[in-house]
Every structure is written in C-alpha cells, then in structure tokens.
Amino acid sequence: MCFNFTDWRLTPVDFKSLIAPEHFNLASEISKHVSDKIALRWENESGETKTITYDALNKKANKLANGLTKLGLNKGDRVVVMTTRLIESYVIYLACLKAGIVISPSSELLRAKDLVYRLNHSEAKAVISYYNLIKEFDQITEETPYLQFKIAFGQEVPNWLSMEALMEEESDTFTDADTLKDDFAFLAYTSGTTGQPKGVVHSHGWGYAHLRIAASKWLNISEDDLVWATAAPGWQKWVWSPFLSILGSGATGFVYNGRFQPHKYLQLLQDNKVNVLCCTPTEYRMMAKLDDLSTLDLTPLHTAVSAGEALNREVIDVFKNEFNILIRDGYGQTESTLLIANLNTNVNKLGSMGQPLMPEYIEVVDEDGQPSPVDQVGTIAIKKDFPALFQHYYKNPESTAASYIGDYFLTGDRAFKDVDNYYWFQGRKDDVIISSGYTIGPFEVEDALMKHKAVKECAVVASPDPVRGNVVKACIVLKDGIEGTTELTKELQSFVKNLTAPYKYPRVIEYLEALPKTDSGKIRRVALRPQK
Incomplete structure (x- = not known):
C-alpha cells in the first residue's frame, strides 16, 4: 500500500537540535552506523552488481584517510574530486571528511578551463579522479601552483598516483581529525550571472543541520529503507542526498551507474523494490510520458521527491493516478539545504513550492529586506543565523556582502506566499x-x-x-x-x-x-x- 501522507505530520524543529557539538567531524554521522548492514547496492548498465556493508565502507575510508595523510594532505587542505556513480566515490568523500580534508566536488562534465579555475581558486593541493575522467586535467596548460598530487583510481594512469596503492598497506582503523563544527568540509562551486563560479563554503556543522532537516523531514528516510537518489557526484545535490542523507540515516543506498532511460529507471524501481526516490523534474517528466505505466508495480515506493526546479502539475497527476504516489516538490540552494517543501500535501496546493520547513527562518522579502505581504511577489530569503546556511563565498567578500540585506540572505529566487504560507515560485531574480x-x-x-x-x-x-x-x-x-x-x-x-x-x-x-x-x-x- 502506498504511503499515506496525511498520517505523517511535520514535527516542530528545535533550533538547538540543529547545532552540532563544538568539536564535530561530519564523518561520525556515517560511521556511527557501522555494522554488517548493506550500505550501498550498486548496478551498472551491463547488469553487473556490487554491494558494500557499512563496516567495509568505513574500513576502506580509514585506509584511504591513512594513505592521504601519509602522503602529506593535512586537515584544511583542499582536494578537487572528480568521479562518477561508483562505490569508490563514497569511500573518497568519507575518507576526506575523516581526515579533515576539504572536498571540492567537480562534475565529470567539466572541461579543462573549468577545472583549472577551481584548482587555482581553491588552492587545491590534490586532485582525485576516476581514471577515465583525467583527460580534461591532462589538457590543462596553465600553471597550477598549489597542486602537488594527482591521484587516479579504477586503473593505473601514467604520471598519476594510484589511489589503490595508497590504500594497500594501510591500517583499516583511523582516528578522525579533531575538526570544529565551523571548520570547512566542502567547497562547492555555483554558477553566477557574471564572472566565474562562486565557491560556496560549507562546514561540518552545516552537514549536521542538513541531516536533521532534509533527510528526516523531507526525504522521510528510515533505516529500513532502500533509497535511490539519482544525482551524480560533482554536484551539491549528491552531497545532500546520495551521500549524507542516505548514509547519515543508516539506510541502504541504491546506485545506478548508467544512462538515464525512462523505462529502465522505472524497471529498476520495480525490480529493486525501492522505498524512497529522489529525482530531477526532467527525469520525472520523461518517465511520465511513457505509455505502459500501468504494467509496473511500484507499491514499495512510499516517498517520491523532486528538486532542482519546479515540477509540472501534469507530471504530479500522472504519478498520482498511475501509482498512487504523490511526488513532493522541494526547494533549496547550494548555499543552504532543503528550505521549502511539500510535506503533508494539501491537494489544493499542488503546483506550489510547499511551505518552509522552518518558517521562523524563511521569508519573502521586498527590496528593503522587509517581509512582503501575502500574495505580493518578493525574494525568497533566509535569516542569517539559519544553522544550515553557508559560511561565505570563498575569497569573495564582495559577493558575500551583496547577498545579504538586513537580517536576510537573498536567494535570488522570486515567489509569493499565500494566506496558508504556501510559497509559489515566480522565477529567478537574476539571470541564472x-x-x-x-x-x-x-x-x-x-x-x-x-x-x-x-x-x-x-x-x-x-x-x-x-x-x-x-x-x-x-x-x-x-x-x-x-x-x-x-x-x-x-x-x-x-x-x-x-x-x-x-x-x-x-x-x-x-x-x-x-x-x-x-x-x-x-x-x-x-x-x-x-x-x-
């Protein structure tokens, strides 16, 4: 039977519960689940499958953390990571967090000019890349004065260190770096309307708050769930859901390393009995266009969410009518976490962004930074003391200052709120x-x-x-x-x-x-x- 949304109520979030301890390493939110339970179930286009337990994942991460620190990477050093949907991707991210190394996620779609900017702007000391993605790094002709180590995995690469070799003789135990909640954990890059992408700084404490907002309140993940979040490594959304939200909840993540094909995705959902699905609106739209939806059984799927952009009402209706699944929209940014979402969805509000998860921190404001009246379009804004807000734009105090007005960080997205505090998206204030x-x-x-x-x-x-x-x-x-x-x-x-x-x-x-x-x-x- 499909999950009944009317049975689930959003419980108030206590502000204090979102504040991490002063000494806090985000890796502990994953390693606390260490057991023989399956952490990840992986499959590729050829039908090859692999699994890894939480215990094995943690031990591999410990071996890599030991190898990286012995190589000369220290707490606070930045590392550009370019990988794809592989179990090793989770090992790399977890190892870096354990060692206090700052991860700069980079999509496999980036080109040499994108990468050299990130390497130099972040002052990255190392790059870790899947072997068949190194081409763009090798095409960089500009100087990269901070880069000391190039590490490849999956296959040995000339002039690159082998990640497997770094791990080979290392201990599978590791003492996590003594990081503070405000220490850097991630340096993600986001596009702007002018100039180069901005570096968004997230701390270990940001991840603590994110897990307590997005994973439990929006994704509705329990330890017994098989969860498929389709985002690829290199994007902040991968950090949000496939990595932190799934592993930080002690659930099992499903990983599919293959091209998006609408019927294939639906078949995988059915065959694997997936319980929670997080897709992009484009993926949902293309699946909704198929003619043979009625032949599929998605009964185990109790939660389906969408993020990245607004989802059409027509697509929501198709999934509701065919599968009795209500896709719930969610809104957030690289700079924050999931901010607004449809939770206990009111059928009269389908097509809206939903309601703020923490209404005391989210507002629609006018040009003076004052709350806008009901039904008046303004800018979606976040109070500056919101625990899951970024620290600043790296090396860019001007952009950081310009993104705030009064007590609020301005998202740049336009919306209005109705009398029931449902938000209705109107578009971008800027040109992104x-x-x-x-x-x-x-x-x-x-x-x-x-x-x-x-x-x-x-x-x-x-x-x-x-x-x-x-x-x-x-x-x-x-x-x-x-x-x-x-x-x-x-x-x-x-x-x-x-x-x-x-x-x-x-x-x-x-x-x-x-x-x-x-x-x-x-x-x-x-x-x-x-x-x-």
Whole structure:
C-alpha cells in the first residue's frame, strides 16, 4: 500500500537540535552506523552488481584517510574530486571528511578551463579522479601552483598516483581529525550571472543541520529503507542526498551507474523494490510520458521527491493516478539545504513550492529586506543565523556582502506566499538558468560563444521547455557579412560543447541584428526571454 501522507505530520524543529557539538567531524554521522548492514547496492548498465556493508565502507575510508595523510594532505587542505556513480566515490568523500580534508566536488562534465579555475581558486593541493575522467586535467596548460598530487583510481594512469596503492598497506582503523563544527568540509562551486563560479563554503556543522532537516523531514528516510537518489557526484545535490542523507540515516543506498532511460529507471524501481526516490523534474517528466505505466508495480515506493526546479502539475497527476504516489516538490540552494517543501500535501496546493520547513527562518522579502505581504511577489530569503546556511563565498567578500540585506540572505529566487504560507515560485531574480536540474551561468556560455570568429555579440537567456523546464537560448549578433544558417547553428553548438560542460550548450539559437540595451549599455535580457 502506498504511503499515506496525511498520517505523517511535520514535527516542530528545535533550533538547538540543529547545532552540532563544538568539536564535530561530519564523518561520525556515517560511521556511527557501522555494522554488517548493506550500505550501498550498486548496478551498472551491463547488469553487473556490487554491494558494500557499512563496516567495509568505513574500513576502506580509514585506509584511504591513512594513505592521504601519509602522503602529506593535512586537515584544511583542499582536494578537487572528480568521479562518477561508483562505490569508490563514497569511500573518497568519507575518507576526506575523516581526515579533515576539504572536498571540492567537480562534475565529470567539466572541461579543462573549468577545472583549472577551481584548482587555482581553491588552492587545491590534490586532485582525485576516476581514471577515465583525467583527460580534461591532462589538457590543462596553465600553471597550477598549489597542486602537488594527482591521484587516479579504477586503473593505473601514467604520471598519476594510484589511489589503490595508497590504500594497500594501510591500517583499516583511523582516528578522525579533531575538526570544529565551523571548520570547512566542502567547497562547492555555483554558477553566477557574471564572472566565474562562486565557491560556496560549507562546514561540518552545516552537514549536521542538513541531516536533521532534509533527510528526516523531507526525504522521510528510515533505516529500513532502500533509497535511490539519482544525482551524480560533482554536484551539491549528491552531497545532500546520495551521500549524507542516505548514509547519515543508516539506510541502504541504491546506485545506478548508467544512462538515464525512462523505462529502465522505472524497471529498476520495480525490480529493486525501492522505498524512497529522489529525482530531477526532467527525469520525472520523461518517465511520465511513457505509455505502459500501468504494467509496473511500484507499491514499495512510499516517498517520491523532486528538486532542482519546479515540477509540472501534469507530471504530479500522472504519478498520482498511475501509482498512487504523490511526488513532493522541494526547494533549496547550494548555499543552504532543503528550505521549502511539500510535506503533508494539501491537494489544493499542488503546483506550489510547499511551505518552509522552518518558517521562523524563511521569508519573502521586498527590496528593503522587509517581509512582503501575502500574495505580493518578493525574494525568497533566509535569516542569517539559519544553522544550515553557508559560511561565505570563498575569497569573495564582495559577493558575500551583496547577498545579504538586513537580517536576510537573498536567494535570488522570486515567489509569493499565500494566506496558508504556501510559497509559489515566480522565477529567478537574476539571470541564472536552471535546466534539467543543472544551474547554468549565462556568462560561461556567452564567454565561449564570443570566442567563435563569427560572433560579434551575444546574450544567453532561459527558454521554456516542456521536458527540461528551461533550455539555454543564445541570442547572437553575427559579424558583418555572415549569415545565420542551420549549419552555423550546429557549428556554434559544437563549439560551445568543446569549451564548456556539454549541458551548457545553447539548444536554441536566435540571430538578431542588435541586442536590446539600456541607456547605460547593459543588455536587457528580460526583453530576450520568450513570454510564457
């Protein structure tokens, strides 16, 4: 029988329960579950399967933590990690936390120019990469003065250290670093509208609060559950759910290392009897389009949640009608945790963002940082003393200061709240594009396009898409004498793919004679966005 949401009530969250002890290492939230219980069940496209217990996972992490510290990595050192959906990914993250090493997650889709910025900006002392992802690192031609160690795993790589060799002779016991709750744990990078991505600093204490908000209140995970969160390593959402929320709850995580195929995903849900599912809206949309949903039995699935962007009401209705599963939307940011969610969902409010998990810390504010009246659009804001808020933007005091007004951190997302304190999303205040759950800064795409010999000027905006929510649209002014042909469009798209992560390329290109601008010369992107 499907989970009855009306039986579950959100209990008030005590502020004090979100504050970690002064001396606190986030790894302890996972290692406290050490036992013979299966921590992870892994499967790939070929049908190969593996499992690992909490005890074995912890011992492998201890061996790696010993190897990394003997190599010369110390508490507070930054390490860029590029991996994919593998059991080793969990070992690496847990080992780094144990050793007090700061993890900078990097998606396997990033290119050399993205990576060299992260390496140098973070002052990374090491990089740990899956062997078949090292190509972009090896293509870096710029100086990386802080980088001392390049470590590969999965296969030996010339001129790279072997992670397996580092672990081979090490003890499977390790004393966790004596980290404070405010010590750095993660340095994640997020896209902005201008300039390079910002480094978001999260502490060990942030993870403590995150687990007590998102894992229990939104994902509704119990120790007996098999949980599938589809996010890939390299994104803060992977830290949120597949890593911290699942392992920190003592549940079993299901890991599928394969391409997204709607029918395959549904088959895996059925065959593995998954209890909790966390997907992107794009994945849900594509699964909802299949014709043979009625043949599937997803009875064990009691919780299904969606995050990354707003989910269509139509998709929610398909899953409700076909499987008696109510997909619950959730909203958060790289800078925080899950902030707003549909919990005990009111059917009259389907399509809303839901309600704040901790209403005393979340508000819609006006331009002066004052709470907006009911039904008036403003900016979603978080009180600065919220325990699961980031510390600051790394090496960027200007952006850190600019993101606050009065007592609030401004998310940049626009919404209004109704009389029942349900929030209704209205869009981004800035120009960041969210497509298929990916956050894309227009500057990065514009910078790539401007390197093409045919482009005179360009601006990148979001364009609504029924499957991806939004796609990247490039409005381009070509140099004199050049025509905007279909062949040129394909060339420009390939050109961007080679310079940036492939998901950032413009799926829509429009050629214009001139870009609309303000009197001061700034591009009016609002005039370029398609009207909904």
